[in-house]
Amino acid sequence: MAYLLGIDIGTSGTKVLLVDDSGRKIASVTEEYPLLTPFPLWAEQDPGEWWRATVNGIRRILDTSKIDSSEIAGIGLSGQMHGSVFLDDACEVIRPAILWCDQRTVKQCADITTRATNAVVESETLNPVLTGFTAPKIVWLQQQEPAAWNRVKKILLPKDYIRFKLTGEFATEVSDASGTALLNVPERKWSSAMMEACDVSTDMLPQVFESYEISGRVSKEVAALTGLAPHTPVVGGGGDQAAGAVGNGIVMEGIASCSVGTSGVLFAHMKNAYTDQQMRTHTFCAAVPGEYHVMGVQLSSGGSLRWFRDTLCDVEVAASKQVGTDPYELITRAAANVPAGSEGLLFLPYLTGERCPYPDPYARGVFFGLTLRSNRAFMARAVLEGVSFGLRDSLEIFRGIGVHPTEIRLSGGGAKSPLWRQIQADIFNSNCVTINIDEGPAFGVALLAGVGAGIYPSVQEACARTIKVIDKTPPIQANTEIYNKYYPIYRNLYAHLKDDFAAVSQI
Numbered sequence: 001m002a003y004l005l006g007i008d009i010g011t012s013g014t015k016v017l018l019v020d021d022s023g024r025k026i027a028s029v030t031e032e033y034p035l036l037t038p039f040p041l042w043a044e045q046d047p048g049e050w051w052r053a054t055v056n057g058i059r060r061i062l063d064t065s066k067i068d069s070s071e072i073a074g075i076g077l078s079g080q081m082h083g084s085v086f087l088d089d090a091c092e093v094i095r096p097a098i099l100w101c102d103q104r105t106v107k108q109c110a111d112i113t114t115r116a117t118n119a120v121v122e123s124e125t126l127n128p129v130l131t132g133f134t135a136p137k138i139v140w141l142q143q144q145e146p147a148a149w150n151r152v153k154k155i156l157l158p159k160d161y162i163r164f165k166l167t168g169e170f171a172t173e174v175s176d177a178s179g180t181a182l183l184n185v186p187e188r189k190w191s192s193a194m195m196e197a198c199d200v201s202t203d204m205l206p207q208v209f210e211s212y213e214i215s216g217r218v219s220k221e222v223a224a225l226t227g228l229a230p231h232t233p234v235v236g237g238g239g240d241q242a243a244g245a246v247g248n249g250i251v252m253e254g255i256a257s258c259s260v261g262t263s264g265v266l267f268a269h270m271k272n273a274y275t276d277q278q279m280r281t282h283t284f285c286a287a288v289p290g291e292y293h294v295m296g297v298q299l300s301s302g303g304s305l306r307w308f309r310d311t312l313c314d315v316e317v318a319a320s321k322q323v324g325t326d327p328y329e330l331i332t333r334a335a336a337n338v339p340a341g342s343e344g345l346l347f348l349p350y351l352t353g354e355r356c357p358y359p360d361p362y363a364r365g366v367f368f369g370l371t372l373r374s375n376r377a378f379m380a381r382a383v384l385e386g387v388s389f390g391l392r393d394s395l396e397i398f399r400g401i402g403v404h405p406t407e408i409r410l411s412g413g414g415a416k417s418p419l420w421r422q423i424q425a426d427i428f429n430s431n432c433v434t435i436n437i438d439e440g441p442a443f444g445v446a447l448l449a450g451v452g453a454g455i456y457p458s459v460q461e462a463c464a465r466t467i468k469v470i471d472k473t474p475p476i477q478a479n480t481e482i483y484n485k486y487y488p489i490y491r492n493l494y495a496h497l498k499d500d501f502a503a504v505s506q507i
Contacts, residue, residue, distance in 0.1 A: 002073040002455055003065075006439075006446030007057070008240065009050050009079030009158045011035065011099065011262065016057035017442035018065055021073075021455050023466025025439060027065040031057045036096060041103040041353075041361065044096035047085050047161050054162050058226040070229040074453035075166070075218070076445025077237035078244075079159030081179040084137040087154040094148050097158065098137040101263075101299065103353055103361040105136035112139060112181065116197035124184045124191045126275050126283040130359050135181035135198050142199060155204050159237060166234055167216030170206040173236030175243075175293075177208055178284035185292075186273050188285055209236035211243075211287035212451040212459060235452035237445040238287040241265050241295055246287050247437060247444030248409045249467040251460050256398070256405035258391060258424060258432070259440070260414030264301025266394040269293050274401045280357035281397050287448060288459045294403060296356035296394020301387045302413040304349040304365070305331075308383050312376060332419045335381035340426065340479040341486050342378050344369040347386030348493055350501075357393045358494055362505040368493055384420050385483075388427040389490045395428055408432045409469075411440065418473075426479035427487070434471045 003026065006017040013032035019025055031053035036044040062069055082100040087093060098104075109129045113121055121129060129136060134157065142149045156164060157180070160172045177183040177190075182198065182205065184191040190205055209215045214233045223230040237243060241259075245267050248257045256268040273292045275283045286293040300307070309317065309327055316334075320327040350363035367379065398405070408430050414420050415434050425432040437443055447462040456462035 004446040005075045006442035008442040014053035029060045043099040043102040062227045074449030075234045076449035077159040078441035078445045081239040083158040085156040085161040088151045089153045100132045108136035108139040120193045126185045133181040169216035171215035172206040173209045174285035176239035210289045211236045240441045242287040243441035243444035249463040257409045260301045260412040262303040264298040267295040300351040334377035338381040341482045342382040345382040347382040362501045421473045425473045425475040432473045436468045
């Protein structure tokens with residue numbers, strides 16, 4: 001029996017997962033670290049914290065599992081996308097990494113688009129240049145911290161910094177590189193035009209691999225530090241969403257996923273690089289070689305429910321401690337008694353701006369339709385419905401470009417609650433299912449490591465051997481009819497408030 005290791009460099013912590021070649025979880029640990037917000041709308045982290053968490057996580061996994069590290073056939077890496085790690089000529093980190101949720105680069109996005117031209121951006125990157133992406137962070141550093149920029153020799157994404165620390169190799173892979181605004185996505189290689197627009201040279205960027213390809217091997221020094229066997233292969237891996245798609249079995253057309261964590265992602269696989277003409281969703285390279293995926297990203301999905309819990313649900317939090325349950329269970333239990341549509345109470349989940357379908361860093365959260373009946377239960381259900389309406393925005397765009405999933409696999413917080421599963425099925429008007437695996441991106445890159453190590457013949461076969469549907473939630477048509485009446489009103493609210501959001505941000 002062989003073992004596979006998946007490492008996911010998340011925003012709140014690093015997860016290290018050990019599975020066997022049948023997909024069975026052997027051990028899993030998470031090491032947390034802080035998020036730095038030195039100014040409003042900024043988000044940074046110390047890459048050294050990611051490395052500390054990775055080393056500690058690997059040590060804990062090996063101690064817990066008691067396996068011989070020589071039995072680990074391969075390691076896969078995943079991580080938060082778009083983050084920027086700047087290294088000097090001694091390969092030391094110059095400044096904290098700027099993260100995916102940072103919103104400081106509105107001006108730089110416009111600068112890059114002007115330099116590169118809309119035609120190049122649309123035809124080569126297949127996506128608008130957004131504040132979350134890597135390229136505008138590079139230009140921000142050039143403009144705002146020129147002394148730091150003058151020291152930069154290498155630019156890496158978060159998981160690829162960990163790859164460098166593990167192997168000494170500067171490498172990335174196509175799915176994560178797709179979110180930099182520097183990759184020619186159709187050709188799966190760096191874009192000369194976008195690099196020129198950002199004043200970036202080829203030698204500053206890592207080599208690009210396919211997600212299953214071996215990109216390096218564990219060094220002797222790291223083997224001594226972690227307990228891993230030297231020369232253990234490390235594959236390309238994937239950005240967290242592409243890796244999570246593999247972990248959910250979204251590796252063929254007709255199947256989509258909806259993952260609700262802090263952010264929310266609706267994701268569908270495509271053989272070809274179909275794009276929305278208005279570029280309201282993202283088309284990136286998939287972790288399946290030569291294929292693609294489309295995804296819509298909502299910045300505050302589970303984050304909206306967490307805000308609601310922390311801000312308005314002291315009673316439920318206190319009660320949950322007394323009865324020994326999760327406060328979310330009490331919140332959703334009360335929300336289940338509220339009728340579908342919450343009697344017209346609608347929630348816009350734009351608490352940290354929005355990305356899809358509205359790339360608007362100034363968007364704000366809104367409760368619309370409050371009445372004297374709007375107690376916490378009504379507001380809780382409105383939050384669950386508002387997040388789901390926002391994700392439906394992306395699903396409607398998918399359908400508009402010819403991507404029609406017949407099954408949506410749910411994961412993350414949105415899959416744990418029976419009520420939220422039903423709300424998603426009703427609002428999407430689609431069969432929603434859950435699977436036997438809930439380990440997310442770490443599991444996906446473990447499977448990719450298995451493909452690279454020759455354990456599985458393909459990414460699709462790796463998923464087929466390990467992933468099974470265990471629960472189905474069909475839509476309730478009476479609820480779907482109610483939601484179809486409220487959805488156009490939900491859609492109109494952003495259009496009506498867009499200018500006001502921008503005006504508030506200027507005061």
